[in-house]
Amino acid sequence: MRKTKTVILALVLAIIVAIPSITIARPLDEVPQRTENDVVYVPLRQTAYAHGAIVDWHGETRTVYVTFANGETWSFSVDDLVSEIGGFIEPPGVTWIPLDFAVQRFAATLTYEVIVTNFMERFAIRDIVGATLMMSAEMQQAFDLNMGILVPHGDIEGFVVIDASYVPGFHVFDVAATHVMGEAVYNIAVNDMGEIAGLGIDFIFEPMLPPVNATYTAETIILGVGTAWPLDGILTLPENASADNPVPAVILVHGSGAQNMDLSLFNNRPFFDIADYLSSNGIAVLRYNKRTFTHRTAFGQAFGSNVTVWEESIEDALLAVELLRADERIGSVFVAGFSLGAMLAPRIMEEGNLDGAIMMGGSPRRLYEISYDQNMQVITDALNDLPDLIAAGVISQEEADAILTANLDIIASALEEARNMPNMTEAELAEAVIFGMPAIYQLSIVESLPQIFMARNTTPVLILHGDRDFQVFTEQDFNVLVSYTQGMAHVQSILYNNVNHMFMQSQTSYNDIRDYMPTDRVYEQVLRDILAWINSIVNQ
Numbered sequence: 001m002r003k004t005k006t007v008i009l010a011l012v013l014a015i016i017v018a019i020p021s022i023t024i025a026r027p028l029d030e031v032p033q034r035t036e037n038d039v040v041y042v043p044l045r046q047t048a049y050a051h052g053a054i055v056d057w058h059g060e061t062r063t064v065y066v067t068f069a070n071g072e073t074w075s076f077s078v079d080d081l082v083s084e085i086g087g088f089i090e091p092p093g094v095t096w097i098p099l100d101f102a103v104q105r106f107a108a109t110l111t112y113e114v115i116v117t118n119f120m121e122r123f124a125i126r127d128i129v130g131a132t133l134m135m136s137a138e139m140q141q142a143f144d145l146n147m148g149i150l151v152p153h154g155d156i157e158g159f160v161v162i163d164a165s166y167v168p169g170f171h172v173f174d175v176a177a178t179h180v181m182g183e184a185v186y187n188i189a190v191n192d193m194g195e196i197a198g199l200g201i202d203f204i205f206e207p208m209l210p211p212v213n214a215t216y217t218a219e220t221i222i223l224g225v226g227t228a229w230p231l232d233g234i235l236t237l238p239e240n241a242s243a244d245n246p247v248p249a250v251i252l253v254h255g256s257g258a259q260n261m262d263l264s265l266f267n268n269r270p271f272f273d274i275a276d277y278l279s280s281n282g283i284a285v286l287r288y289n290k291r292t293f294t295h296r297t298a299f300g301q302a303f304g305s306n307v308t309v310w311e312e313s314i315e316d317a318l319l320a321v322e323l324l325r326a327d328e329r330i331g332s333v334f335v336a337g338f339s340l341g342a343m344l345a346p347r348i349m350e351e352g353n354l355d356g357a358i359m360m361g362g363s364p365r366r367l368y369e370i371s372y373d374q375n376m377q378v379i380t381d382a383l384n385d386l387p388d389l390i391a392a393g394v395i396s397q398e399e400a401d402a403i404l405t406a407n408l409d410i411i412a413s414a415l416e417e418a419r420n421m422p423n424m425t426e427a428e429l430a431e432a433v434i435f436g437m438p439a440i441y442q443l444s445i446v447e448s449l450p451q452i453f454m455a456r457n458t459t460p461v462l463i464l465h466g467d468r469d470f471q472v473f474t475e476q477d478f479n480v481l482v483s484y485t486q487g488m489a490h491v492q493s494i495l496y497n498n499v500n501h502m503f504m505q506s507q508t509s510y511n512d513i514r515d516y517m518p519t520d521r522v523y524e525q526v527l528r529d530i531l532a533w534i535n536s537i538v539n540q
Contacts, residue, residue, distance in 0.1 A: 033099060041087065041096040047106060049133040057093075064095065074105070093391060112171040112190045113161055119188065119196050120175055124156035126517070136195040153203055154180025154267040170197060181264050182206040205260045205289075207234055208272040215239055216279035223288045224319050228302075229295055231316060233261055233288030236279035237329060246331035248538050249284035250274075250358075250530075251320045253313060253348065255339025258293040263338065266517050270502050273522040274336070274530070281531050284330060286320050305430055308444035313344055314351070321352040332538050336360060336530070339472065339501065340367075343445065346453035346461060356460040356537055358530060359450060361469055361501050363477040364484060367445045368418035370472065371435035375411045377470055379404065381511050418442065451484050458490045462533045464526060466499030468506040468515070492533065499523050 033042045048055045048066050056065040064081070066074045081087045087097040097105075115134070122131040132140055159177035162185070166172070175186040182204050189198030210218050216238050223231040241247045252271050254263060262269035275285035292299050292312060303311055317335060324330045332355040337345035342362025349357035363370055386400050418434045421443060432439035454461055463485070465478035472478070478495060485491040500506045500515050503526050507518040 034096070036088075039086070040099040042099050042102050044087070044095040044097050046133065047097070047102050049130055053106075054127075054130065112194065113164065113173065115190055115194055115196075116161060116173045116175065116188050120156070120159050120177070120186065124159070131196075134196050136191060136193075136197045139196055139199070153182060153184060153201075153205075153264065159186070172198075179203075180267050181262075181269075205262075205264070205293075207232075207261055208269050208276075210236065210276065210279075214276075214280065221286070221288070221323065223316060223323060227319075229291050229299075229316070231288045231291060231294050233286060233320075234275070235284060235286050236275045237284045238279055238282050240282075241284060241329040243328035246329055247282055247284050248332040248334065248355075248534055249286060249324050249330045250278060250334045250336050250534070251317060251324070251348075252285065252287040253317050253335060253337040253341030253345065254290045255341055255361075258296055259290045260293050261287040261289045265502065267519040268502060268504065268516065268521075270338070270504070270522050274527065277522075277524075277527040278531060278534075283531065283534060284324075286324060288316070288320065291316055305433070305438040305440060307438060307441050309340070309344060309441070309448055310444065312441075313341060314348060314448075317341075317344075317348045318352050321348075321354065332356075332534075334358065334534060337362065340445075343450055344448055346450040346457070347448045349459055349461070350453045350457055354459070356462070356534070358462045358464065358533070359481075360464050360503060360526075361466070361472050362450060362463065362481070363472045364449055364451045364481050365477060366418075366449075367437065367442055368415065368435055370477070371437075372411060372415045372418075373473060373476060374471060375407075375435075377511060379407065379411075450481070454485060454488065454491060460533075460537050461485075461491045462530070463491065463493040464496070464503070464529070465494070466496045466501065466503060466506075466523075468498055469501040470511040470515070471501045494529055496523060496526060499526070 032046065033040050035041070044064070044066075045055045053066050053068045056067070057063075058065065062078045063075055064077075068074070076085065078089065081089065081095065081097075085097055085101055087095060087101075089095050119131060119134050121127075122134070157178045157180065159175050161173055162176045163174040164171065169192055171190045171192075173186075173188045173190070175188060177184045177186055183206075184201050184203040187198070187200040187202070188196060191197040210216060216236050219235045219237065221233045221235050223233045238247050252261075252263075252274060261271060263271040271287045275287055278285050290313070299307075299311075321333060321335075324333050333352070334356045335345050335348045335352070335354055336358035337343070337348070338360045339362070342359035343364075345357040345359050345362070348354070382404070390397055390400060414435050417432065418439075421429065421432070421434075421439055424432060424439065429439045429443070434442055450461075463478070463481055465472070465474065467474050469478075474495070478493070482493045485493065496503075498506050502516055503522045504516075504520040505523050506515055507520065508515045
């Protein structure tokens with residue numbers, strides 16, 4: 001499989017906490033501080049985090065444990081804090097220690113390699129606050145504290161520093177890591193002040209293969225042979241598939257972003273789950289790496305701001321149709337689109353003259369309308385999290401209010417600009433970027449909305465949605481689709497209880513990407529319904 005490069009990009013909305021790091025070169029007096037009775041105090045947790053240490057609180061024993069990056073451990077009780085250290089705890093739990101004591105206790109210089117190792121350890125256990133506090137202010141702006149640090153390649157099972165170099169202002173380390181999804185090399189830059197100032201990932205994706213007892217086979221394919229955009233893929237086939245016994249087939253189409261053939265996120269592989277279940281029950285499945293996953297850099301250079309959903313998704317899906325039509329072992333062909341792919345599935349169905357389309361987490365709305373609601377959802381959840389962040393001394397109420405106001409202004413401005421797209425000139429459209437996406441791309445989705453194609457075709461469509469979906473919404477999206485398709489005998493809709501956008505049962509209370517972190521599989525009832533729907537069409 002091809003090697004692909006992943007980089008961390010800035011999100012549209014981020015609740016940013018810009019706390020200065022104090023490792024190596026920065027003096028302790030740059031940490032937020034306060035003066036009480038002529039004694040200067042600094043917050044323990046921020047001081048420790050900035051030095052690469054971890055702070056734990058054990059409520060039962062009322063003991064604070066500080067573990068330094070070099071493995072040293074320091075602990076003290078609440079009584080020690082007052083009598084020996086001279087600090088105090090400010091309700092609801094911010095611990096303050098004298099600056100003089102902090103200088104003495106945290107004065108040890110950390111090596112840059114220890115900083116990188118400590119950062120990777122936090123990255124591995126998804127210590128969101130700890131990893132973020134080790135970053136420069138510029139790097140912090142590329143992360144959303146509430147959404148978490150994305151680990152689309154699954155848990156890190158181990159890592160080791162394999163190379164180190166220095167360019168003016170930056171200590172650069174290569175760290176080899178083993179993930180659940182494959183092997184990766186992290187390229188981490190540390191500035192002279194000891195802050196994480198750059199992060200890139202070279203990742204080798206390994207697709208999931210059938211289990212030993214599988215009743216189907218898996219054939220590697222190349223989609224788009226002879227084109228500028230060849231893609232690795234896998235065709236799973238029931239063992240009884242043959243020219244004399246052709247079986248139905250499903251093409252899986254990705255959502256937004258650079259995604260691999262398994263649709264990997266954290267330790268989950270929903271596209272593999274779908275392929276495994278359907279092919280175990282008599283249906284072939286074709287899945288492939290998305291063009292923006294395999295050809296990320298070249299794709300951006302080729303299309304830039306003129307990219308549309310045709311180049312991103314539709315063209316490759318139709319090439320997949322051609323590949324299956326040429327296979328004598330394949331009979332009826334269906335498309336199953338996820339998220340953005342769900343929105344495009346009825347168009348792909350029409351242009352490919354397919355036998356049906358499955359929409360998983362799709363929407364009838366313009367993409368900028370969905371983006372607006374997604375950002376407002378993030379703000380709502382951030383407001384719920386802010387009291388804890390303020391109580392921990394991570395951010396002040398004044399800073400939180402200023403950031404919130406600024407983000408609301410950004411979102412409102414983006415929505416206004418999006419609504420004005422019909423009035424823009426071609427030159428203005430080519431320059432406009434709205435909610436992080438080119439205006440031309442946004443308009444290409446408007447031309448591909450599913451209701452257009454469902455209304456002028458009678459080919460069967462199955463619409464699936466989970467009521468815990470925080471990316472596409474039940475009220476604004478699914479219910480609108482259901483209402484629009486009332487009276488269309490060829491359209492069936494199913495809503496699942498406690499199922500999220502990944503079509504897995506929700507195991508958390510979060511309305512953000514943290515809900516995808518638990519390891520799970522696609523909800524079996526969803527798979528059963530897809531299987532039954534396809535069989536009902538094939539057996540008519």
